[in-house]
Amino acid sequence: EAQVTQNPRYLITVTGKKLTVTCSQNMNHEYMSWYRQDPGLGLRQIYYSMNVEVTDKGDVPEGYKVSRKEKRNFPLILESPSPNQTSLYFCASSVRSPQSNNEQFFGPGTRLTVL
Amino acid sequence: QQPVQSPQAVILREGEDAVINCSSSKALYSVHWYRQKHGEAPVFLMILLKGGEQKGHEKISASFNEKKQQSSLYLTASQLSYSGTYFCGTDQGAQKLVFGQGTRLTINP
Numbered sequence: 152e153a154q155v156t157q158n159p160r161y162l163i164t165v166t167g168k169k170l171t172v173t174c175s176q177n178m179n180h181e182y183m184s185w186y187r188q189d190p191g192l193g194l195r196q197i198y199y200s201m202n203v204e205v206t207d208k209g210d211v212p213e214g215y216k217v218s219r220k221e222k223r224n225f226p227l228i229l230e231s232p233s234p235n236q237t238s239l240y241f242c243a244s245s246v247r248s249p250q251s252n253n254e255q256f257f258g259p260g261t262r263l264t265v266l
Numbered sequence: 267q268q269p270v271q272s273p274q275a276v277i278l279r280e281g282e283d284a285v286i287n288c289s290s291s292k293a294l295y296s297v298h299w300y301r302q303k304h305g306e307a308p309v310f311l312m313i314l315l316k317g318g319e320q321k322g323h324e325k326i327s328a329s330f331n332e333k334k335q336q337s338s339l340y341l342t343a344s345q346l347s348y349s350g351t352y353f354c355g356t357d358q359g360a361q362k363l364v365f366g367q368g369t370r371l372t373i374n375p
Contacts, residue, residue, distance in 0.1 A: 193353060193366055193367040194308070194368075196362055196364070196365075207361070249298065249361070249362060252315065254313070260307055
């Protein structure tokens, strides 16, 4: 089944404790992206990747890191989480970038709480 | 620049029609529409391309006026299954989609 998976689905952590949220897709998509969703603000892009070893900042990249060593995986790293990073996070992938008019497939989401 | 969606929320009875608008202050290459049901991930509905091309999905259609930098989503004879939050994602030419804040649609029997 074609899908985007994220782990963990739920995470409660404390300020400053490094964490990684994994994202994997099995559709051989080139483009992958991370979003955070907050009430009243919609979906805001954190980072995106056009292909392996090619990543770039989205609209809200502060406090996050990403890597794209393999085509299928795009982990999101919070080196020192803070309470303002409490949010619902979505990973998404598409065949190519949105400019190629491809639909994005979203993962199930990761609800992160930073105390 | 994040596009502005209106209204922020709308409540309908089953069978009624609704229009959701998406307006941008920047030039747009395309507009993508997604629907998110409560507790789920956003799901793709359609893409609107330059040239005012309309695309349809079930009883949901949309339009894109590139000169006005606006798109509208039309839900005709709404069904209970249409409930959810609708997002427009705008391609502003920077290899990414910029989403609006969402419009929550509630359909009552």
